[in-house]
Amino acid sequence: MSLRSRMTTPDGDPRGSGATASGTHNGAIAPDSTGHLVPAYRTKLLEEIDLAEMSALAPAERRARLERVLGHIISREGPVLSTPDRELLIRRVVDEALGLGVLEPLLEDASITEIMVNGPDQVFVERAGRVEQVPVRFASHEQLMQTIERIVSTVNRRVDESNPMVDARLPSGERVNVIIPPLSLTGATLTIRRFPRAYKLDELIGLGTLDEQMLLLLSSFIRGRFNLIVSGGTGSGKTTLLNALSGLIPEHERIITVEDAAELQLQQRHVIRLETRPPNVEGNGRVTVRDLVRNSLRMRPDRIIVGEVRGGETLDMLQAMSTGHDGSLATVHANSAEDALMRLQTLASMSEVEVPFAALQDQINSAVDVLVQLARLADGSRKIVEIALLASHGRETFALAPVCRFDAQPMSPDGRVHGAFAHLPLPRRTGARLAMSGEPVPPAFGVAVNDVPLATRNTL
Ligand SMILES: Nc1ncnc2c1ncn2[C@@H]1O[C@H](COP(=O)(O)OP(=O)(O)OP(=O)(O)O)[C@@H](O)[C@H]1O
Numbered sequence: 110m111s112l113r114s115r116m117t118t119p120d121g122d123p124r125g126s127g128a129t130a131s132g133t134h135n136g137a138i139a140p141d142s143t144g145h146l147v148p149a150y151r152t153k154l155l156e157e158i159d160l161a162e163m164s165a166l167a168p169a170e171r172r173a174r175l176e177r178v179l180g181h182i183i184s185r186e187g188p189v190l191s192t193p194d195r196e197l198l199i200r201r202v203v204d205e206a207l208g209l210g211v212l213e214p215l216l217e218d219a220s221i222t223e224i225m226v227n228g229p230d231q232v233f234v235e236r237a238g239r240v241e242q243v244p245v246r247f248a249s250h251e252q253l254m255q256t257i258e259r260i261v262s263t264v265n266r267r268v269d270e271s272n273p274m275v276d277a278r279l280p281s282g283e284r285v286n287v288i289i290p291p292l293s294l295t296g297a298t299l300t301i302r303r304f305p306r307a308y309k310l311d312e313l314i315g316l317g318t319l320d321e322q323m324l325l326l327l328s329s330f331i332r333g334r335f336n337l338i339v340s341g342g343t344g345s346g347k348t349t350l351l352n353a354l355s356g357l358i359p360e361h362e363r364i365i366t367v368e369d370a371a372e373l374q375l376q377q378r379h380v381i382r383l384e385t386r387p388p389n390v391e392g393n394g395r396v397t398v399r400d401l402v403r404n405s406l407r408m409r410p411d412r413i414i415v416g417e418v419r420g421g422e423t424l425d426m427l428q429a430m431s432t433g434h435d436g437s438l439a440t441v442h443a444n445s446a447e448d449a450l451m452r453l454q455t456l457a458s459m460s461e462v463e464v465p466f467a468a469l470q471d472q473i474n475s476a477v478d479v480l481v482q483l484a485r486l487a488d489g490s491r492k493i494v495e496i497a498l499l500a501s502h503g504r505e506t507f508a509l510a511p512v513c514r515f516d517a518q519p520m521s522p523d524g525r526v527h528g529a530f531a532h533l534p535l536p537r538r539t540g541a542r543l544a545m546s547g548e549p550v551p552p553a554f555g556v557a558v559n560d561v562p563l564a565t566r567n568t569l
């Protein structure tokens with residue numbers, strides 16, 4: 110479902126929640142020859158459509174029907190317009206009637222992954238990892254605020270001076286953040302993150318995020334029930350990779366996913382999806398990731414997947430991983446595999462249970478088996494830049510045994526990052542564990558001949 114179709118009210122009113130039939134309009138138009146006609150035609154259109162009939166239509170049909178009705182109105186009542194002006198007027202009036210005005214064409218463009226509105230005059234989008242400004246503007250601050258109010262009211266939130274920051278997730282998954290003056294000196298700022306598209310692993314191979322041998326290795330790890338952490342910076346593709354990797358979990362297992370904002374789209378039959386809940390207006394009823402992780406342990410999971418660990422739930426997750434719920438997966442925000450371990454330790458210490466730092470080290474050493482580090486490179490591509498096994502035990506300082514890394518070449522004139530994945534032998538212990546679980550070691554990796562893997566590095 111698109112954001113636009115969600116902007117229709119539950120009874121199918123295509124005016125959206127913020128509009129009235131008397132012609133209140135979103136008005137988010139760029140000034141031009143037909144811009145002044147938009148409000149009047151919007152009112153006429155809303156007067157002529159049958160709302161009950163509209164609500165029965167699929168979003169695309171609803172748009173087509175509105176365009177047809179409006180076409181008739183313009184032919185009947187004039188003015189005479191050139192074909193491009195007429196098409197532009199129809200598109201704008203319908204965009205407004207359906208929801209988000211000037212943002213509608215951007216929301217319709219599947220290649221756009223993020224829309225960033227920095228005050229009424231500046232709109233940026235992200236396409237294929239690159240940010241660019243687009244020739245779209247709101248007619249005024251008030252019109253931008255009307256659009257914002259319309260968005261936040263669909264999730265029963267309010268934005269005003271006393272509540273100038275709103276973080277919301279719309280029912281179809283888009284994450285929306287709003288921050289308005291006086292906190293934002295740039296003007297009302299709206300950031301819409303598209304619901305991430307679910308890439309399949311072979312598509313990720315096509316994009317150069319990983320190669321076939323790495324896929325085989327990760328598949329052996331997941332099927333062999335290694336606990337795996339996907340780490341990376343903001344927007345580096347953690348959730349996307351986690352989602353794709355989850356597809357490797359055997360069909361018969363009971364999987365419980367825990368997320369702050371549900372984004373994972375697992376295809377297996379036996380999946381329970383849990384999502385946090387913010388407090389209500391009185392400040393009650395909050396359910397955290399930690400509550401859900403704890404609850405999931407009482408639900409007989411074969412695997413627990415935590416969308417992203419950000420706080421005290423990390424300790425519960427690590428405990429679960431090292432006490433029978435092996436094969437679990439999670440993501441963490443960190444810029445290197447070393448940082449990911451440190452971050453897990455810091456996050457686990459945020460739990461209200463006082464655990465000495467050294468004990469947390471022990472916990473991480475026994476819980477985490479594999480770290481998969483992602484990065485968003487200068488050309489906007491996302492790559493697995495490292496796969497490393499945790500080679501330390503007990504209270505030892507963290508040590509990582511890298512088994513794969515991406516070696517980038519100097520930037521080429523085409524502006525793209527070229528390079529190659531290096532495959533290194535697996536530690537013997539890892540080879541033995543895979544053999545015991547009946548999982549193959551992909552040929553490009555092999556198993557180290559020495560007991561101590563050559564490439565081990567300490568993280569401190
Ligand atoms: N391997 C990839 N190749 C190209 N684009 C990708 C890849 N992985 C993710 N993307 C795109 O990058 C954007 C961010 O992806 P995703 O949400 O998975 O990142 P994230 O690291 O989980 O972000 P966050 O830090 O906000 O949780 C999405 O638009 C997604 O479609």
Ligand SMILES: [Mg+2]
Nearest residue numbers: 347348349417
């Ligand atoms: Mg994510």
